[in-house]
Amino acid sequence: MQNKPKEPLIHMTRRKALPWQAAWGIRLVSILLALLLCAVITTLTTGLNPAAVYATMFSGAFGTARRTWILGKDIAILLCISLALTPAFRMRFWNLGGEGQILIGALATTACMIRLGSDFPNAVLIPVSIVCALGAGAVWALIPALCKARWNTNETLFTLMMNYVATQLVAYFVIVWEVPKGSGKIGIINQSTEAGWLPVIAGNRYLLNILCVAALTIVMYIYLNYSKQGYEISVVGESVATARYIGIKVGWTIVRTLMLSGAICGLTGFLLVAGTDHTLTTTIAGGQGFTAVMVAWLAKFNPLGMVLSSFLLVFLSRGAGEIATIYSLNQSYGDILTGIILFFIIGSEFFISYQLHFRRSGKNENAAAGSAQKDSVKAVSPQSADILPAKADGRKENPDTVPAEQGEEGAHNV
Amino acid sequence: MDNKATASADHGVAAVSLRGITKTFGTVVANDHVDLDIRKGEVLALLGENGSGKTTLMNMLSGIYYPDEGQIFINGEEVSIQSPKDAFRYGIGMIHQHFKLVDVFTATENIILGLEEKGRLDRAAASKRIREICNTYGFQVDPDKTIYEMSVSQKQTVEIVKALYRGADILILDEPTAVLTPQETDRLFAVLRNMRADGKAIIIITHKLHEVQALSDRVAVLRKGAYIGEMMTKDTNPQEMTNMMVGHAVTLNIDRPEPKDPKPRIEIKGLTVTSPDGILQLDHVYFDIRAGEILGVAGISGSGQKELLESIAGLQRVESGQILYVKDDGKKEDLVGKDPLEIQHMGVALSFVPEDRLGMGLVANMDLSDNMMLRSFRDGRSVFTDRKHPHDLAEKVVEELEVNTPNVSTPVRRLSGGNVQKVLVGREIASAPKVLLTAYAVRGLDINSSYTIYDLLNKQKEKGVAVVYVGEDLDVLLELADRIVVLCGGRVSGIVDGRTADKNEVGMLMTRLGGIDREKQEEVQDLAE
Structure with a gap:
């Protein structure tokens, strides 16, 4: 007993629920730390003044009225896709087919604009386009949903593969409709008549898109949190056995929810073609079907939170682009800074759920937790924040997934 | 009953001694200065109501939690158990209520999983050693069977063998009988008695007092995180144990009021159910369920x-037969x-x-x-x-x-x-x-x-x-x-x-x-x- 064994340097326990102020405090600190680290790296590697670099980033996003509108437009599209994915994600159906569903919606809109553009007035053409886009997106999501409901196929792979099919379909029709022949591009559709274009309101052509998505955000929030269908989605997501037991038709819920998810992706395709781009390319979705996955996760599937997370991602990407241009740095440089900031934000979630205890130097646990925050943010990998700590074997399972007797601890131990 | 003796004061050295163990989660005290001794060649039953801190205490022994305060002695020597790996090093094995096994692996693969043995992975040798352990204590399990093919009781056996394979001398079982049939429980107890005879220290957490009486040598009681006392099993009875757990006297009788005017509510006639893979689950079952x-x-x-x-x-998809629900007006509906x-x-x-x-x-x-x-x-x-x-x-x-x-x-x-x-x-x-x-x-x-x-x-x-x-x-x-x-x-x-x-x-x-x-x-x- 002379050589008393050492206590571990750090051990962690799950926290009780933090008050929201403290949670947001931690998030804020993590962003500040990220900015600090980015500043150090910028100075060391480029010799630029970090304050000037941040100012450039900011002006890249908000510098002029035009830039601010573009920021708003980009947020609207990204948010719209995230909203589309959310009902499926809440049901633990990993819809990675956003990209394809958008393309199909865009294709349907383009078809309406080209084939019907000269025959109908906008008052008829636009609603028809919307319905076609919604339907096309819904069908594209329905196919994997039916297979999941019927044969329990893997939705991740299935939706992912549907993306490629959609891309090829679009590529085919781009050739069919190319103007002029041989250019491999469709060009601006109905440029002279503006048939099927969304109207410009209050003098700004992005405003309508933004308002549509704002309304959709609120509707989706209410749908998921207060409607009976939203409740069914949550139950199916948490436990299929329980859902069956209380008489929810699980298969139908999957199909219905995915059609909703796909339809909103289709709507995004419509907004892209009829609202902003007025043309169709295979890259019209630009990978945002995947970026939206991150937006949704960052906001923990809360539509209101997604406003914030989509803002963050779009702001960072526009700012990063600006830095690259102004200081003639490589475009990747901006991506590095973006990566660091995201890393810290995701990492901060770990400190919201867990408390670190240091070897008995100071007994004040709050102080320990506070310094833990400062000292080891860097040490946390994004996985460990997301998927929980390395020693997850026992620690993670106990309070979290193991109910019952082991829930003894779980009961006090958030 | 007071147990403030030092680790070495009782007969011989205790296999495990806990002194002043405290663990808090946020503001809740799960264990409050608990002292406990576990001796070799003894089965200790740890009793307490749901939420009294039994599992938390044992989790600290098995390296899942780390105590806020207090000392742990293994064979008289103070140790610090920081991970399940440390626990194994000190010969402590815990069988959790929820098994920690990989479903698609065989018993052998699960047992050797995570062991950093030098040289080539030799499944056959491992499987032979497992068979030896099984024969020594009377386990019935096939080392080459995959986990998903096993019954709950067989999975539990694999967990116990896993602990023994790693050289555990101190075995903690958290409600091992909650999911077992009476027959399986008897078999488990026979094995545990063999292990006790072999000089292992065994801690069992259970709520079933007749099992405590059948198996254990000593009983320790926790209440609301605090150590209440201990006694020899042979000197106590269910009533006393219950009173200690609850903190006041309780009656141990179940009422059975006479049914008033029972009349059929559900009539089951020839109910037959087969599982999707064609196994007969219910075979022409007849009985009725009565109101009241x-x-x-x-x-x-x-x-x-x-x-x-x-x-x-x-x-459940029913193969054949009827389940007639008798309504209040006497009409029947299937x-x-x-x-x-x-x-x-x-x-x-x-x-x-x-x-x-x-x-x-x-x-x-x-x-x-x-x-x-x-x-x-x-x-x-x-x-x-x-x-x-x-x-x-x-x-x-x-x-x-x-x-x-x-x-x-x-x-x-x-x-x-x-x-x-x-x-x-x-x-x-x-x-x-x-x-x-x-x-x-x-x-x-x-x-x-x-x-x-x-x-x-x-x-x-x-x-x-x-x-x-x-x-x-x-x-x-x-x-x-x-x-x-x-x-x-x-x-x-x-x-x-x-x-x-x-x-x-x-x-x-x-x-x-x-x-x-x-x-x-x-x-x-x-x-x-």
């Missing part, structure tokens, strides 16, 4: 209990072919507590009031859910059943097992059912909570509800149920009167292999009526 009576269902686990209840609740929702609306409530307790009936991540809503969320025409009534119901259940929870907005996964079950049973009763089906309602519950559940069931019975109680504990079934249907291999092997039947008789019926043929079954049915 508790019908016990006894049987070795997997004799068709689950299929029986699920068939009634509409969750439940077979109806969907779960229709059956629910007819007044059939099912509270099935599965082996993992949360898997069916509750949503772990939702709070109490959202879980109450599972039954009622469809009510009304609005597209929006009504949250006020479920919230009020949750408040009511918490108050009436003394559910231990900070508030009704707490996710149920944070409640202890007993409280989870009270929430489930409370909700099913609140739907004012005509038929209340319960399975394993007291699985893993401490005595006090179990009696609360028995009282609840009796109240329902007195209200004229037809109660079906599927249980594992024959003593309880014989004290609680008015009639007992005994299932064996998917057939009804007998229907007995709970007041006159004795345990041996029911035990014989449970193991009557192959059951009795159908004509006899109908005869039994007639006799019972």
